[in-house]
Amino acid sequence: MKPGFLIILLLALLFSPLINAQNVGLFHSWKDYRMNQVEETSELEIKRVNPFNIKVKTTNKVLKKALKKTLPALLLNDTLYVNLRLVNELSGGNGPLGTVFTRLEERDNNFVFRVAAGKEQIEGAAFMFGLVGAAIASASYSGSFDYYLFYPERSKCQKIDSDLLIELLKSNPKLHGAYILEKKPNKKSTIIEYIERYLNQDIRE
Numbered sequence: 001m002k003p004g005f006l007i008i009l010l011l012a013l014l015f016s017p018l019i020n021a022q023n024v025g026l027f028h029s030w031k032d033y034r035m036n037q038v039e040e041t042s043e044l045e046i047k048r049v050n051p052f053n054i055k056v057k058t059t060n061k062v063l064k065k066a067l068k069k070t071l072p073a074l075l076l077n078d079t080l081y082v083n084l085r086l087v088n089e090l091s092g093g094n095g096p097l098g099t100v101f102t103r104l105e106e107r108d109n110n111f112v113f114r115v116a117a118g119k120e121q122i123e124g125a126a127f128m129f130g131l132v133g134a135a136i137a138s139a140s141y142s143g144s145f146d147y148y149l150f151y152p153e154r155s156k157c158q159k160i161d162s163d164l165l166i167e168l169l170k171s172n173p174k175l176h177g178a179y180i181l182e183k184k185p186n187k188k189s190t191i192i193e194y195i196e197r198y199l200n201q202d203i204r205e
Contacts (some may be wrong), residue, residue: 025075028066029092033073033080046076049100052114053161054081056099067099072152080104082113082150105199108171111150112160112199143144160195162186169194172201 024046025038032038045057053075058064063071073082081101123141148157149164158164162185170178179185179194 026063026066026071027073027075028070030072033152038075044074053084053100053102056101073104074101082107082111082152084148086152107199107201108168110168111152112147112195113150113157114145114147145192147192160191162191165191165194165198168198172198175201 019055020111023040023042024044025040027033027038040062041060043060043063047055047057049055056074058067071083072086073080075081080103082104084100084102102113117152147160149160149168150157160168165179166176170177173199175194179190184190
């Protein structure tokens with residue numbers, strides 16, 4: 001673990017900014033999300049952990065229980081967040097869900113999320129500070145990250161490599177054709193560029 005890393009973690013925990021969360025939409029299952037059956041609440045305290053993750057707290061006993069057992073996703077300011085336990089490969093999906101949520105991007109019924117740290121860095125933080133530490137580690141090493149495809153119904157995720165990216169891009173022939181012609185399609189920066197173009201195609205393409 002790099003020098004100063006523990007200090008960064010502790011400072012991030014102490015000074016995480018609160019988010020105005022007067023009305024948050026809760027999804028108690030992925031079926032609820034698909035059917036747009038959302039429960040609204042104003043009883044959550046939400047802090048920004050890093051650009052991709054939020055930490056959720058509540059004094060409501062019913063909601064507190066739901067956070068740990070039945071709440072896979074929530075909607076905050078029109079942005080969808082999934083419980084980090086469900087997409088954290090290192091956790092294996094075992095135990096309580098926890099209270100850290102990570103942002104999901106949806107495109108063509110595909111859910112994509114971003115992990116901004118190397119596996120060994122997340123493992124070290126998770127070992128010492130749990131999922132919160134893993135989330136903060138992502139912010140501390142933002143120079144290196146990967147995109148993953150999330151399968152909600154199976155609570156599984158898969159790193160987006162060149163082969164998977166080709167499948168995703170088939171819904172956009174222009175992007176698909178451009179990527180096929182790239183000289184170095186397996187280069188990490190090229191993969192990230194096309195994933196981001198895929199996610200923002202309404203704006204850029």
